[in-house]
Amino acid sequence: MLANYLIGLREGLEAGLIVGILxxxxxxxxxxxxxGRLWFGIGIAVAVSLGVGALLTWGPYAMTFQAQEMLGGTLSLVAVALVTWMIFWMGTHGAGLSKxxxxxxxxxxxxxxxxxxxLGALAVGREGIETALFVWANVSGGNDPVLGTVGALLGIVTAIVISWGISRGLVRINLSRFFTWTGLFxxxxxxGVLVYGIGDLQEASVIPGWGTHAFSLVEAVPPGSWYGTVLAGIFxxxxxxxxxxxxxxxxxxxxTTTLYLGMLHRRRRPVTAVAPASAAPTTAAVAAN
Structure with a gap:
């Protein structure tokens, strides 16, 4: 639930900031x-996102087990790719988003x-579809679908409240720091979603090695324990x-972490001013005096 809440909060806040700027x-x-036209486009984006979520939730049940596993594994990989792209896109475009x-x-x-x-449909629809796909992939990993959906909705509602507060000047938040830490999380x-997707593809015999465990942590982290449940639910x-x-x-x-931290380092690295060549004699003269 916490992971889905954070996903809903982050994606919702991005969408809220975009709508506020527009x-x-x-x-x-x-x-x-x-x-009116902008809100109409935003409404289309919300409807499409809900439709994608409904299709992912109820569509696969008419398929065979192997087809379900192949679809689940493939969509999990797509969800990982989208979220990874979103993390880096926000890190590189966040500063110039308004412009x-x-x-x-x-x-x-x-x-x-x-x-x-x-414009309204595309600006908000990208965030909505990413949210629907990633929440579905996370819930499909064995988490409670009701709690997962509730967590995502609570995150979106929180994002709406924060976005409204920011637009009214009632809430101040360091967005750069927020997106940095949530990106790492x-x-x-x-x-974890990638691991689940690989497992699905192994069960569908697309990737070999299913049933051969690398190691076992059952004794250290029992599946029925509270901490095992938390780790399974979030990661x-x-x-x-x-x-x-x-x-x-x-x-x-x-x-991903190495590239992400490298991107943050380049973004925060101060730019050293280079003195023009014409100024060099003046500087030397001053030093000589």
Whole structure:
């Protein structure tokens, strides 16, 4: 539930910030008449996201077991890829997000009325579909689907309240620090979903090695214990992983965390000003004096 709450909170906050920027800019340029079209596009995005969630929840039951496992494993890998992309995209585009969205609004206003609808649908729909897919993949790992869904909804509601508070100046939050730490946490959550997806593909005989455990932590972390339940619910922890799952988890966490921390380091590294060549003689003269 905690993992899904955080997913809903992060994705909801991203969507809320995007909507807030779009509405504020339309108001600033005196195009309040386009608010209805923007909200219509946002409504389409919400409906599509709910539809994707419903299709993922009830669609696979008409399939064979092997087909279900193949679909579940493939969609889990897709969910991991989307969330990984989202983490890096927000880290690299977060600072210039407002400017980028204002440029998209200007281009949409110059085109047609439908362009504003499409802008609202695409801006929010990406976050909604990512949320639906990743929550489904996380819940499919054996977590309680009701608690998982409730956790995601609570996260989205919290994000809406925070976004409204930010727009009114009632809430102040260090968004850079928030997205940085939640990004690191979601890397571990995504690694767990990756392990689950690999397990599904192994059960479907797409990847070999199912049934051969790399090690067993059942005695240290019993599945029925409270801490075993918490680890399984948040990180999709399994006490008896296969070698493919262990290798996949280690490689994903090592590579993704290294690249993510490197990106943060480059973003925060101060830019050293280089003196122009023409100033060099003056500096030397001053030193000589």
């Amino acid at each position: 509405i504020a800019y339309l108001g600033k340029i005196g195009r309040r008449d386009l608010f 980028e969205l204002r440029g998209q609004v200007d281009a949409a206003v110059d085109r047609s009325w439908f362009a504003i609808v499409l 979601l890397i571990l959550v995504a690694a 999709n922890f399994t006490p008896e992983p296969t070698w493919a799952q262990v290798i996949g988890w280690v490689l994903y966490v090592a590579i």
